[in-house]
Amino acid sequence: MSHVVAIANQKGGVGKTTTSINLGASLVNQGKKTLIVDIDPQGNTTSGLGINKAEVNQCIYDVLINEALMQEVVLHTSMEGLDVIPATIALAGAEIELVNTLSRELRLKRALQKIREEYDYILIDCPPSLGVLTINSLTAADAVLIPIQCEFYALEGLGQLLNTVRIVQKHLNKRLEIEGVLLTMFDGRTNLSVQVMDEVKKYFQQKVYQTVIPRNVRLSEAPSHGKPILSYDARSKGAECYVALAKEVMGNGQ
Numbered sequence: 001m002s003h004v005v006a007i008a009n010q011k012g013g014v015g016k017t018t019t020s021i022n023l024g025a026s027l028v029n030q031g032k033k034t035l036i037v038d039i040d041p042q043g044n045t046t047s048g049l050g051i052n053k054a055e056v057n058q059c060i061y062d063v064l065i066n067e068a069l070m071q072e073v074v075l076h077t078s079m080e081g082l083d084v085i086p087a088t089i090a091l092a093g094a095e096i097e098l099v100n101t102l103s104r105e106l107r108l109k110r111a112l113q114k115i116r117e118e119y120d121y122i123l124i125d126c127p128p129s130l131g132v133l134t135i136n137s138l139t140a141a142d143a144v145l146i147p148i149q150c151e152f153y154a155l156e157g158l159g160q161l162l163n164t165v166r167i168v169q170k171h172l173n174k175r176l177e178i179e180g181v182l183l184t185m186f187d188g189r190t191n192l193s194v195q196v197m198d199e200v201k202k203y204f205q206q207k208v209y210q211t212v213i214p215r216n217v218r219l220s221e222a223p224s225h226g227k228p229i230l231s232y233d234a235r236s237k238g239a240e241c242y243v244a245l246a247k248e249v250m251g252n253g254q
């Protein structure tokens with residue numbers, strides 16, 4: 001049975017997609033079969049894994065709205081052992097279409113039940129909002145991984161995210177845990193990065209991963225080549241850090 005991790009933060013640009021792709025690839029590198037579910041209408045994980053969205057027939061939208069089976073929608077990536085449930089812009093309408101449907105928060109959880117045995121890890125790349133797509137992700141997940149960008153306002157909005165986690169724990173998914181908090185785009189040369197790191201550690205304590213993801217240009221280049229960092233530049237600092245993160249995630253007992 002796989003361990004399901006939602007990668008969530010309602011802020012855009014904090015490293016959710018970069019972490020989904022590269023933690024996913026690093027888990028595969030460590031011998032773990034992994035599925036990434038792209039549930040962001042922007043579909044950046046999908047294209048970042050080299051999939052042409054124009055050629056995608058069915059995506060997560062069809063799973064959530066039309067009850068398509070995950071098995072019909074899943075795609076292999078160029079990395080063996082790494083699969084993806086793609087997202088296309090079709091998903092943009094889902095938030096509204098789900099409003100009046102029965103058990104709208106449980107759609108992803110139910111759909112994943114049928115495919116869970118096939119993977120060691122399932123990572124869900126959430127959109128930058130706390131709407132019904134993120135709620136579906138938190139409801140389907142065993143744990144949530146929160147990336148935090150080391151910049152000004154880093155902690156702003158975290159209260160809302162944690163409140164949403166608590167509401168989901170209370171009403172939809174009692175087992176939901178905080179998997180960990182990941183500092184991203186860290187730049188040790190700036191006082192600001194160091195300050196943010198101190199503040200986040202004060203707040204989340206042992207939940208903060210020892211591994212910190214530095215600002216690394218190779219990480220930002222890899223998606224335009226449709227590859228995880230391990231396939232694009234395995235010797236980069238970015239690759240090294242995501243492999244270390246994968247080991248840490250695995251070491252946490254899952």
Ligand code: ADP
Nearest residue numbers: 012013014015016017018185214215216219220
């Ligand atoms: P989100 O999914 O939270 O919106 P992304 O993962 O797409 O965030 O990251 C936002 C932007 O920052 C992207 O252009 C990405 O390539 C870049 N980026 C993410 N992490 C790093 C990093 N560690 N170093 C350099 N650039 C990064």
Ligand code: MG
Nearest residue numbers: 016017040044
């Ligand atoms: Mg994203």
